[in-house]
Amino acid sequence: MVRELQKYDITVLHAVERLMKRYQWVPFDILRQNTGFSETELQYRLGRLMAQDLLKSSSVPYPGYQLVFSGYDTLALLALTGKGTVSMLGSMIGEGKEAVVYEGLGFGPVALKFHRVGQRSFQTARKNRDYMPESGHCPWIFASSYSARKEFDALTRLYPDVNVPVPVDINRNVVVMSFIDGFTLNRCILEAPGDILESILDQITVAYRHGIVHGDLSEYNVMADARDCYIIDWPQWIPSDHPNAGEILRRDVENIVMYFHRKYGIRYPVEEVMSRVIG
Numbered sequence: 035m036v037r038e039l040q041k042y043d044i045t046v047l048h049a050v051e052r053l054m055k056r057y058q059w060v061p062f063d064i065l066r067q068n069t070g071f072s073e074t075e076l077q078y079r080l081g082r083l084m085a086q087d088l089l090k091s092s093s094v095p096y097p098g099y100q101l102v103f104s105g106y107d108t109l110a111l112l113a114l115t116g117k118g119t120v121s122m123l124g125s126m127i128g129e130g131k132e133a134v135v136y137e138g139l140g141f142g143p144v145a146l147k148f149h150r151v152g153q154r155s156f157q158t159a160r161k162n163r164d165y166m167p168e169s170g171h172c173p174w175i176f177a178s179s180y181s182a183r184k185e186f187d188a189l190t191r192l193y194p195d196v197n198v199p200v201p202v203d204i205n206r207n208v209v210v211m212s213f214i215d216g217f218t219l220n221r222c223i224l225e226a227p228g229d230i231l232e233s234i235l236d237q238i239t240v241a242y243r244h245g246i247v248h249g250d251l252s253e254y255n256v257m258a259d260a261r262d263c264y265i266i267d268w269p270q271w272i273p274s275d276h277p278n279a280g281e282i283l284r285r286d287v288e289n290i291v292m293y294f295h296r297k298y299g300i301r302y303p304v305e306e307v308m309s310r311v312i313g
């Protein structure tokens with residue numbers, strides 16, 4: 035889709051994005067003024083973009099247009115390919131509640147994480163349009179790019195002292211990072227589980243010293259390859275000096291320790307880990 039978009043399609047997409055800061059539904063006439071396109075040209079471009087599900091339209095409260103997630107993703111991909119940090123998009127490798135991950139190619143193999151936060155609340159908000167501010171900011175655009183930014187910040191602060199994917203680039207709601215050629219812990223049987231557990235607890239400790247508590251740590255957010263393990267999925271991190279940091283750290287540690295106990299029979303006292311991390 036990114037390859038097939040024409041210059042004028044992209045002009046319209048950018049204009050809708052810009053104007054969504056001021057209008058919940060960007061009026062046709064405002065788009066015309068902004069792009070300088072004729073009525074027929076603009077109709078044609080909007081039609082193409084809607085046929086590709088990059089925009090949607092509404093006739094109430096007035097005829098207007100809005101970006102949807104795939105349109106926002108497309109703008110991010112255009113920027114990333116323009117800069118050369120991404121040259122190819124491969125297949126989907128993960129889908130969670132608030133993100134979709136694809137493999138891709140940049141200078142080397144990369145993972146592209148498309149953050150998609152606020153979709154559900156956005157849809158309910160749309161149904162109850164009365165409750166939205168009239169010239170509304172778009173909550174899902176804000177929430178998704180914020181989530182991506184937060185994850186990227188954690189990666190840049192932690193890499194290379196903690197085993198995390200190498201942060202490569204960020205645009206809008208998309209984080210580009212190095213591709214880890216491995217599996218999440220729930221999907222593999224470790225040969226040396228004790229060593230991997232030690233390594234994870236070390237990573238938690240170093241992250242804590244760098245001021246970061248993961249906040250969503252579990253076997254689903256640790257990947258292992260042939261050599262080592264890596265902690266992924268950082269958008270919900272909290273600062274180590276946050277009032278709830280201790281409680282959230284304990285939950286992270288418990289999730290990991292209990293998982294290794296259940297699956298490999300390894301016992302590790304949570305208290306011991308806590309004083310090792312905090313001490």
Ligand SMILES: Nc1ncnc2c1ncn2[C@@H]1O[C@H](COP(=O)(O)OP(=O)(O)OP(=O)(O)O)[C@@H](O)[C@H]1O
Pocket residue numbers: 127128129130131132133134135145147199211212213214215216218254255266267268
């Ligand atoms: N850098 C990476 N290299 C290889 N695979 C990755 C990478 N990052 C993520 N993945 C894959 O994508 C899946 C989902 O990624 P991640 O855990 O970051 O997001 P998520 O769980 O979908 O998000 P959320 O927690 O918001 O639901 C992972 O389980 C993993 O299989």
Ligand SMILES: [Mg+2]
Pocket residue numbers: 130254255267
């Ligand atoms: Mg995850």
